[in-house]
Amino acid sequence: MIIGITGGSGSGKTTLLNLIREAGGLVLDCDAIYHELLQTDTEMLSAIEKQFPGTVENGVLNRKKLGAIVFADGQALLTLNAITHSAVKKEVLRRLEEKPGLAAIDAIALFEGGLAETCDLTVAVTAPMDQRIARLMARDGITEEYARSRIAAQHDEGWFRERCDHILENHGDLAVYTDNCLAFLREQGIMIPETERS
Ligand code: ATP
Numbered sequence: 001m002i003i004g005i006t007g008g009s010g011s012g013k014t015t016l017l018n019l020i021r022e023a024g025g026l027v028l029d030c031d032a033i034y035h036e037l038l039q040t041d042t043e044m045l046s047a048i049e050k051q052f053p054g055t056v057e058n059g060v061l062n063r064k065k066l067g068a069i070v071f072a073d074g075q076a077l078l079t080l081n082a083i084t085h086s087a088v089k090k091e092v093l094r095r096l097e098e099k100p101g102l103a104a105i106d107a108i109a110l111f112e113g114g115l116a117e118t119c120d121l122t123v124a125v126t127a128p129m130d131q132r133i134a135r136l137m138a139r140d141g142i143t144e145e146y147a148r149s150r151i152a153a154q155h156d157e158g159w160f161r162e163r164c165d166h167i168l169e170n171h172g173d174l175a176v177y178t179d180n181c182l183a184f185l186r187e188q189g190i191m192i193p194e195t196e197r198s
Helices: 013-022 030-040 042-051 063-072 074-098 129-140 144-152 157-163 174-187
Strands: 002-006 026-029 103-106 121-126 166-169
Touching: 002 013, 013 026, 013 103, 013 121, 013 174, 026 030, 026 074, 030 042, 030 074, 030 103, 042 074, 063 074, 121 157, 129 144, 166 174
Parallel strands: 002 103, 002 121, 026 103, 121 166
Antiparallel strands: none
């Protein structure tokens, strides 16, 4: 079974992903995969260089230079996303094939990146804005302004609610949310060995 997990920053996706890992599932973090591909995927890098000349030097992406281009130009961002999403999707599919069984795909762009269609089930994790901001500030040591700007660049909660098969709300006590995640996983027939939970 492949579960797609999405939702904005600071909502609490990691708790659910960790439980799936405890249940023996493969967890594929698309953001981490993208960063790995920046080191290894020469095909992706040359596609980026072809579209945005001067951004890849000696096989190394100048993220600042590329960031400045796509920040100022929505069309350029779409072009870049088309390249990176397809490279990440290819790698995710390769890893899923390598280890069939229970897996979770963690992707903020689960739908835009074309990975939702690979999933048997999609889940959005949601949380109130003020709690997300406080969590991001504490987790990443960032200012409120920066946390807000990161969230503002993402889809709002309604966007995820409309698209996902299941919603998990994380609006208070972490223990309650964890129990809700466990109940959801049990409903899906996914059990966590007792020893892992004690
Ligand atoms: P991102 O997409 O930015 O990685 P995320 O959805 O994975 O975000 P998490 O890392 O799971 O977010 O949660 C953000 C932080 O908030 C973490 O440090 C986590 O431990 C903490 N956290 C999550 N849920 C709660 C909660 N209910 N109460 C208190 N802290 C929480």
